[in-house]
Amino acid sequence: xxxxxxxxxxxxxxxxxxxxxxxxxxxxxxxxxxxxxxxxxxxxxxxxxxxxxxxxxxxxxxxxxxxxxxxxxxxxxxxxxxxxxxxxxxxxxxxxxxxxxxxxxxxxxxxxxxxxxxxxxxxxxxxxxxxxxxxxxxx
Numbered sequence: 001x002x003x004x005x006x007x008x009x010x011x012x013x014x015x016x017x018x019x020x021x022x023x024x025x026x027x028x029x030x031x032x033x034x035x036x037x038x039x040x041x042x043x044x045x046x047x048x049x050x051x052x053x054x055x056x057x058x059x060x061x062x063x064x065x066x067x068x069x070x071x072x073x074x075x076x077x078x079x080x081x082x083x084x085x086x087x088x089x090x091x092x093x094x095x096x097x098x099x100x101x102x103x104x105x106x107x108x109x110x111x112x113x114x115x116x117x118x119x120x121x122x123x124x125x126x127x128x129x130x131x132x133x134x135x136x137x138x139x
Contacts, residue, residue, distance in 0.1 A: 009048040013040040028067040045113035048079040059110040085122035
């Protein structure tokens, strides 16, 4: 099985932050952000392994700046490393102000996913090695 390039798993998810996603201060709730990040990371893991993948761990999440109601949120995710049954997915989150069009990096994270078979057991044939170093942009 040939190694896959990180750009083959590259995934972009865009959401608009509405009041139902926010806390009393008008900022996106962290749990909602983690939910969207989990979806983007799962899609990237699937694209890499071509198997259903489940979240095994959230290894690291940075919260650099608040994301406000009315801003666009863009999540970029891709597989940086692959092992026997698991994959590491790197995520970057950008917030974009609509009035000013200013885009800023607001979050970064590493998630770990495991490819599974139809019976829910780890599938070792799915995790192909990647061809770049951890954290290097795929595109």
